[in-house]
Amino acid sequence: MCIRDRTQSTWGNIQVLIKFLRFFMSQTKQIGTHSGTFHADEVLGCVMLTKYTQLFQNANIVRTRDQNILDKLDAVIDVGRIYDASIHRYDHHQGEFNDFFSQNHNIRLSSAGLVFKHFGREVVERIAKDFLVSEKLDIQLSPEDYDQLYLRIYNTFIMPLDATDNGIDAYPQDVEPRYRQTTALEHRVSRLNPTWFEQNIDQDERFREAMKIADDELQWQVRTTMSRVLAKPYVEKAVDQRFNVHESGAIIKLELVCPWKEHLYRIEEEKGIQGQIKYVLFQDQLAEWRIQCVSLSPQSYTNRKSLKSDWCGKSRDEVAQLSGIADVVFVHANGFIGGAKSYESVVKMGLESLNAVSYTHLRAHETPEHLVCRLLLEKKKNIIKQ
Numbered sequence: 001m002c003i004r005d006r007t008q009s010t011w012g013n014i015q016v017l018i019k020f021l022r023f024f025m026s027q028t029k030q031i032g033t034h035s036g037t038f039h040a041d042e043v044l045g046c047v048m049l050t051k052y053t054q055l056f057q058n059a060n061i062v063r064t065r066d067q068n069i070l071d072k073l074d075a076v077i078d079v080g081r082i083y084d085a086s087i088h089r090y091d092h093h094q095g096e097f098n099d100f101f102s103q104n105h106n107i108r109l110s111s112a113g114l115v116f117k118h119f120g121r122e123v124v125e126r127i128a129k130d131f132l133v134s135e136k137l138d139i140q141l142s143p144e145d146y147d148q149l150y151l152r153i154y155n156t157f158i159m160p161l162d163a164t165d166n167g168i169d170a171y172p173q174d175v176e177p178r179y180r181q182t183t184a185l186e187h188r189v190s191r192l193n194p195t196w197f198e199q200n201i202d203q204d205e206r207f208r209e210a211m212k213i214a215d216d217e218l219q220w221q222v223r224t225t226m227s228r229v230l231a232k233p234y235v236e237k238a239v240d241q242r243f244n245v246h247e248s249g250a251i252i253k254l255e256l257v258c259p260w261k262e263h264l265y266r267i268e269e270e271k272g273i274q275g276q277i278k279y280v281l282f283q284d285q286l287a288e289w290r291i292q293c294v295s296l297s298p299q300s301y302t303n304r305k306s307l308k309s310d311w312c313g314k315s316r317d318e319v320a321q322l323s324g325i326a327d328v329v330f331v332h333a334n335g336f337i338g339g340a341k342s343y344e345s346v347v348k349m350g351l352e353s354l355n356a357v358s359y360t361h362l363r364a365h366e367t368p369e370h371l372v373c374r375l376l377l378e379k380k381k382n383i384i385k386q
Contacts, residue, residue, distance in 0.1 A: 030059060030060050030075075031061055033045075033046060033077045034079035035064050036203070038063075039078075039186065040165070040185050040186040040210075041112035043189050043210045043214045044218065045115040046061055048123045049075065049115060052127060056074070061204075061207070076091065078110075079093075081093055081094040090111050090118075091111065092109055092113075101117055101154055101159070101162075113158055113162040116153075116154060116158045117154075121147070127223075128223075128226050131226070141226070148229055149222070157221045161185065188217075192206045192209055194206065227258065228259040234260075235254070235264055238253055238254050239273075245347065246347065248354065249273075251277070251279045251347065251350045257284065264277065275304060277304075278293065278294055278305040278350070278354060279350040279354070281346050289345065289346040291350050292336065301336075303335065303336055307332075307335040308323070308352055308353045311338070312333050313331070316328060323349070325349065327340050328345060328349070329341065
């Protein structure tokens with residue numbers, strides 16, 4: 001074959017390839033978002049649509065602000081100044097926009113919230129089912145479980161993104177926060193935007209990197225939230241059987257390690273036993289037993305009843321000597337958690353802590369007569385030391 005024939009053959013192959021690519025592109029949906037600096041809301045919105053929805057799975061991302069191009073695309077996120085789900089336009093920057101996730105919410109939606117509002121139920125169900133299959137877990141979630149998962153993911157993950165993107169503080173403006181959070185998803189995504197001293201950076205490639213980060217966070221949010229949703233029956237069973245641990249009913253034993261805090265407070269309220277449970281017992285991954293204190297509320301670091309103060313922050317040998325529990329492993333300095341090798345030992349730790357009266361408690365109930373006696377005794381001790 002001569003050079004001319006080979007050239008014609010090569011050109012013919014290129015033309016066939018071009019036709020195929022044009023046909024492929026015509027069959028693949030196109031999702032538009034704005035070019036330039038990107039943010040977590042449109043990045044996550046693109047992830048949800050292109051990875052977890054039947055309608056837009058594997059769609060191409062087109063980053064532009066050219067309205068003529070955007071008008072031709074199958075969906076548009078965070079640009080275009082239109083919110084109309086019937087034509088898949090999900091922008092929130094127009095002045096008249098004032099939409100919320102539901103009538104029970106008061107944070108204006110970002111583009112992530114808009115996408116999640118319309119596709120989130122499908123997204124979380126897809127991620128949850130994929131995870132259960134990959135881990136070979138024989139667990140079936142009911143439609144109600146998926147509904148709960150959908151709402152929880154919005155409240156705990158998507159809504160903070162909506163608030164951040166809309167410039168809504170989590171605290172009153174006159175309150176100076178004690179520290180700044182810089183590791184949330186919006187910060188990790190933002191850091192991928194080119195800095196002022198970087199040259200010749202492919203922003204589209206950085207956008208794709210940001211999508212990987214957002215996808216990973218979304219998957220873990222669904223997995224951990226699903227584990228919480230599925231944990232309630234185990235926590236409720238432990239509460240119902242609390243008198244099998246001790247007649248006080250103040251200690252519960254979990255059959256397995258699972259998220260228990262948020263369920264415990266709700267179960268206590270449902271059963272009318274608020275504040276009665278002080279300690280939770282469970283085995284860790286090393287098959288050692290742990291005893292954890294129940295805090296005053298899910299957000300509180302103050303315990304209803306801490307472990308015995310004499311043990312806190314001491315070495316294992318010191319705690320063993322003070323408590324008489326030979327297989328004790330540790331007691332945290334703050335007294336909120338401890339451990340031992342055996343179940344019987346953590347029960348003993350709980351009972352001794354339950355019956356212990358703290359020095360602070362005694363001072364709070366001190367009478368004038370007791371105060372005089374205490375001061376005289378302290379004075380006598382000081383004289384002896386001198």
